[in-house]
Amino acid sequence: MKPLNRNRSDTPGISRRDFLGACARAGVGTTLGMGSGRAFADVVPHRTETWQDGEVISSVCGMCVNRCGIQCRVKNGVLEKIEGNPLNPNSRGGTCAKGQAGIMQLYDPDRIKYPMIRAGERGEGKWRRASWDEAFGYVADKLNDIMEEHGPESLLWSSTTDLTETFFVKLGTYIGTPNFARHATLCLSSRNIGYFATMGGVPDADLASSKYILMYGANRLEAFELPYNIDLIDAIENGARLVVVDPRMTYTAARGEWVPIRPRSDLALNLALMHVLIAEDLYDKEFVADRTVGFDQLRTHVAPCTPEWAAQETGIDAAKIRAMARDMAAAAPAVTIFPGRRSSWYTNDTQFRRSAAMLTALLGAFDAPGATFFSAGSPNTGSFDWAIEPFDTAGRFDAFDEKFPLANHEDGGYVHMRDAILNGTAEYPVKGWMIYHQNPLASVMDPAKTMKMMEQMDFICAIDIQPSQTAWMADVILPETTYLERLDPVSAHGGTRPFIALRQPVVAPQHEARPLLDIIKGLAAALDKRREFDPPLSEAFDFTMEEYIDAQLKTLPVDRSTLMKTGIWLTPQKPQTFGRYRSGEIPFKTPSGKIEFVAERFRRNGYPELPDYEAPREEPGKQRLVTGRHAWFTHSFNQNNPWLNELYPENEVWIHPDVARAKGIENGEYVKVRSSRDEIRIKALVTPRIRRDTVFICHGFGNASGGQTTLRGRGGADQVLMESAADEISDNQAMHETFVEVLKA
Amino acid sequence: MKTLTAKLSITAIAAAMALGLVGEAFADDANPKRGRVYFKMVCTVCHMTEAGQAIPPLTRSMAEWSAYMDADKHAASGKANPAVSYYVSKEYRDSIADTNKAASKFSKLPDEQLRADVKAFLVSGARDSDTPASCQ
Numbered sequence: 001m002k003p004l005n006r007n008r009s010d011t012p013g014i015s016r017r018d019f020l021g022a023c024a025r026a027g028v029g030t031t032l033g034m035g036s037g038r039a040f041a042d043v044v045p046h047r048t049e050t051w052q053d054g055e056v057i058s059s060v061c062g063m064c065v066n067r068c069g070i071q072c073r074v075k076n077g078v079l080e081k082i083e084g085n086p087l088n089p090n091s092r093g094g095t096c097a098k099g100q101a102g103i104m105q106l107y108d109p110d111r112i113k114y115p116m117i118r119a120g121e122r123g124e125g126k127w128r129r130a131s132w133d134e135a136f137g138y139v140a141d142k143l144n145d146i147m148e149e150h151g152p153e154s155l156l157w158s159s160t161t162d163l164t165e166t167f168f169v170k171l172g173t174y175i176g177t178p179n180f181a182r183h184a185t186l187c188l189s190s191r192n193i194g195y196f197a198t199m200g201g202v203p204d205a206d207l208a209s210s211k212y213i214l215m216y217g218a219n220r221l222e223a224f225e226l227p228y229n230i231d232l233i234d235a236i237e238n239g240a241r242l243v244v245v246d247p248r249m250t251y252t253a254a255r256g257e258w259v260p261i262r263p264r265s266d267l268a269l270n271l272a273l274m275h276v277l278i279a280e281d282l283y284d285k286e287f288v289a290d291r292t293v294g295f296d297q298l299r300t301h302v303a304p305c306t307p308e309w310a311a312q313e314t315g316i317d318a319a320k321i322r323a324m325a326r327d328m329a330a331a332a333p334a335v336t337i338f339p340g341r342r343s344s345w346y347t348n349d350t351q352f353r354r355s356a357a358m359l360t361a362l363l364g365a366f367d368a369p370g371a372t373f374f375s376a377g378s379p380n381t382g383s384f385d386w387a388i389e390p391f392d393t394a395g396r397f398d399a400f401d402e403k404f405p406l407a408n409h410e411d412g413g414y415v416h417m418r419d420a421i422l423n424g425t426a427e428y429p430v431k432g433w434m435i436y437h438q439n440p441l442a443s444v445m446d447p448a449k450t451m452k453m454m455e456q457m458d459f460i461c462a463i464d465i466q467p468s469q470t471a472w473m474a475d476v477i478l479p480e481t482t483y484l485e486r487l488d489p490v491s492a493h494g495g496t497r498p499f500i501a502l503r504q505p506v507v508a509p510q511h512e513a514r515p516l517l518d519i520i521k522g523l524a525a526a527l528d529k530r531r532e533f534d535p536p537l538s539e540a541f542d543f544t545m546e547e548y549i550d551a552q553l554k555t556l557p558v559d560r561s562t563l564m565k566t567g568i569w570l571t572p573q574k575p576q577t578f579g580r581y582r583s584g585e586i587p588f589k590t591p592s593g594k595i596e597f598v599a600e601r602f603r604r605n606g607y608p609e610l611p612d613y614e615a616p617r618e619e620p621g622k623q624r625l626v627t628g629r630h631a632w633f634t635h636s637f638n639q640n641n642p643w644l645n646e647l648y649p650e651n652e653v654w655i656h657p658d659v660a661r662a663k664g665i666e667n668g669e670y671v672k673v674r675s676s677r678d679e680i681r682i683k684a685l686v687t688p689r690i691r692r693d694t695v696f697i698c699h700g701f702g703n704a705s706g707g708q709t710t711l712r713g714r715g716g717a718d719q720v721l722m723e724s725a726a727d728e729i730s731d732n733q734a735m736h737e738t739f740v741e742v743l744k745a
Numbered sequence: 746m747k748t749l750t751a752k753l754s755i756t757a758i759a760a761a762m763a764l765g766l767v768g769e770a771f772a773d774d775a776n777p778k779r780g781r782v783y784f785k786m787v788c789t790v791c792h793m794t795e796a797g798q799a800i801p802p803l804t805r806s807m808a809e810w811s812a813y814m815d816a817d818k819h820a821a822s823g824k825a826n827p828a829v830s831y832y833v834s835k836e837y838r839d840s841i842a843d844t845n846k847a848a849s850k851f852s853k854l855p856d857e858q859l860r861a862d863v864k865a866f867l868v869s870g871a872r873d874s875d876t877p878a879s880c881q
Contacts, residue, residue, distance in 0.1 A: 591873030
């Protein structure tokens with residue numbers, strides 16, 4: 001293990017040894033599959049009475065998107081320990097390694113400490129320190145220059161999902177740009193469109209009561225979502241079968257049955273499973289008759305999709321496919337066809353996700369214990385009384401709404417957007433880029449193209465905590481506070497026990513970092529001095545975070561001061577009830593009010609109304625590249641965290657032993673991985689846990705910026721190898737469509 | 746340059762055409778984005794307060810929203826005035842203008858225009874439209 005090579009004297013409280021010891025034990029729980037639902041709690045003490053001294057402040061974690069409850073021990077203004085909040089019904093007192101290492105997100109020496117203005121060439125790493133006033137004025141000047149020449153619509157506004165994101169989006173809206181690029185097409189937009197078209201929403205999963213759980217590539221035990229993880233482990237211990245269809249054996253697959261499917265053939269598997277259910281009369285006839293439409297067309301559609309046909313496509317034995325269908329039918333309705341989360345795999349993802357929803361319906365595995373279901377939603381928080389937004393703004397420069405009529409037009413799509421700029425098909429120039437907590441050079445495939453897009457920008461500003469790859473290429477970086485230093489809007493959660501939670505500062509802001517709302521106010525005031533807006537931007541943001549929270553709470557029987565003490569407010573306990581959709585009491589939010597096997601919405605927009613399968617292409621002598629997460633990291637967000645990086649300093653390329661042997665590659669040696677786009681150097685992990693036709697690289701390594709001193713020089717970047725590809729319906733980037741060669745270095 | 750309003754209208758009208766609703770779905774210059782602002786800031790706020798829940802566009806089909814707006818009968822709410830048109834009228838807007846920014850902003854808009862805007866928004870976000878809309 002690499003020794004820490006810098007002075008960590010500002011890292012208080014918990015010692016590195018304590019942390020590493022705890023995480024190593026947690027790692028056993030995780031990497032070997034978490035022995036029980038209490039594994040986290042066993043490793044991480046979560047009872048407040050064990051804390052000897054210091055103030056305990058309840059808040060909400062921000063190390064990934066799941067917003068687990070945390071309790072922070074603070075002594076003399078220093079954060080010493082982060083533990084789980086046992087009152088949180090989702091995370092239930094647990095906090096993962098990332099959550100505990102939040103301390104080093106706060107005290108990371110690499111944090112952006114003050115506003116910085118570029119003093120050299122872009123990416124050269126030469127910066128000059130600026131005051132906030134100077135930085136606000138500088139950004140406002142640059143944005144105003146672009147607006148004067150090209151109009152406000154020439155500004156691109158990119159952000160990622162967070163409790164505060166709305167303030168950043170609102171600033172762009174009030175300025176008058178329609179050009180937003182948000183998180184959805186980097187993650188789950190194809191899943192959303194597929195499920196909405198079929199059943200009118202994306203369901204939750206009652207994993208804990210399930211008897212049969214089918215996951216396609218979903219690696220829940222590493223891509224953490226604590227409630228799912230705890231419920232999944234409980235289900236397995238209660239005898240549920242977990243079947244994971246994936247080209248590699250993930251830690252999740254290791255806890256169940258691994259079905260090593262040929263990449264990009266998941267849709268063929270689903271068509272064949274539906275074929276068996278219908279041919280053998282195993283489907284839920286009552287549910288299908290009462291709550292679905294289009295069954296006859298589906299029966300005709302899947303008639304040729306025999307298990308023998310699918311075996312050729314998927315590499316899964318026909319007998320195995322039949323057995324899967326029969327076993328699911330026997331367990332139905334307590335079957336979870338897991339809807340998935342990240343659906344940025346292939347160019348047919350929307351249709352594949354649709355097929356998963358259709359399989360759910362055939363089994364009648366919906367709105368019943370152990371099945372998927374629509375949760376009651378999160379508590380209804382009050383609306384803040386925002387100023388009126390401009391509504392006669394320009395259309396998008398990339399005509400995204402016309403190219404992708406079923407997608408969320410306001411979120412935009414990165415792949416199409418970038419192509420429109422680079423191919424000259426943009427309806428007007430885009431010259432300024434404001435980026436909040438988003439790292440497109442890491443999160444969007446083929447970053448060489450993104451670099452070209454950046455080259456034609458007159459101005460780029462990044463608001464971030466870390467000097468990410470993208471921030472490093474900006475002209476100005478504005479330092480934001482971490483989630484541990486700021487008050488955020490109320491966090492509302494659905495599920496079986498809806499609740500709200502409050503993220504609040506546990507320590508004072510470090511260095512000169514400011515909360516996003518303060519940054520937005522500063523930019524608004526500076527822009528108002530240079531240009532007339534309707535409404536004036538300063539007026540639109542003339543409120544405090546406390547006032548915003550109070551507006552959210554006005555519909556709920558809890559006030560801010562109470563929430564700040566407890567950190568959480570739970571709705572009255574109600575048992576989860578099922579059956580209202582099954583009975584027809586509540587219609588599905590589809591045109592027919594039922595689950596739709598045939599999607600009229602697809603047909604009228606020129607897409608197949610039933611999912612068509614197209615065999616994957618092959619490239620002889622090469623492997624298909626797939627990517628995913630490691631449990632310690634979220635996207636590219638925290639690989640530079642010194643504690644987490646010490647646990648897993650660099651990533652590897654997974655390669656099957658037969659392929660490695662043929663190439664003379666030994667386990668642990670550095671190799672070259674080459675695609676049509678780029679080449680990287682990375683350590684080889686020779687393992688039978690991956691198919692021969694596939695290699696895997698964990699995302700978030702390599703390609704570090706000059707400001708990320710812990711991460712720099714470690715591992716290889718998967719995204720630089722990827723060729724641009726996107727789902728044809730959603731523009732969800734398709735990250736598993738690239739073939740690579742693995743070569744001795 | 747095409748405006749977003751125009752594009753929304755095109756999308757909504759295309760969807761409405763599929764159901765044979767064009768001609769009755771929108772006034773020629775209906776602005777669904779303005780309708781969205783009014784619906785979110787006036788209708789939804791009241792629905793949340795009075796009924797405890799929003800009534801997003803995706804809860805009805807395009808035909809249902811069109812018929813609802815044409816029938817001009819506000820759903821059973823116990824309100825003194827049962828007409829939908831009342832809640833987009835200048836009279837109503839004036840009555841809440843002191844406390845509602847959207848009512849104030851659109852105080853001079855003709856009643857029929859605002860009603861057409863709201864209808865266009867509801868139809869374009871209906872559950873059988875291309876992009877079903879919530880109240881967000």
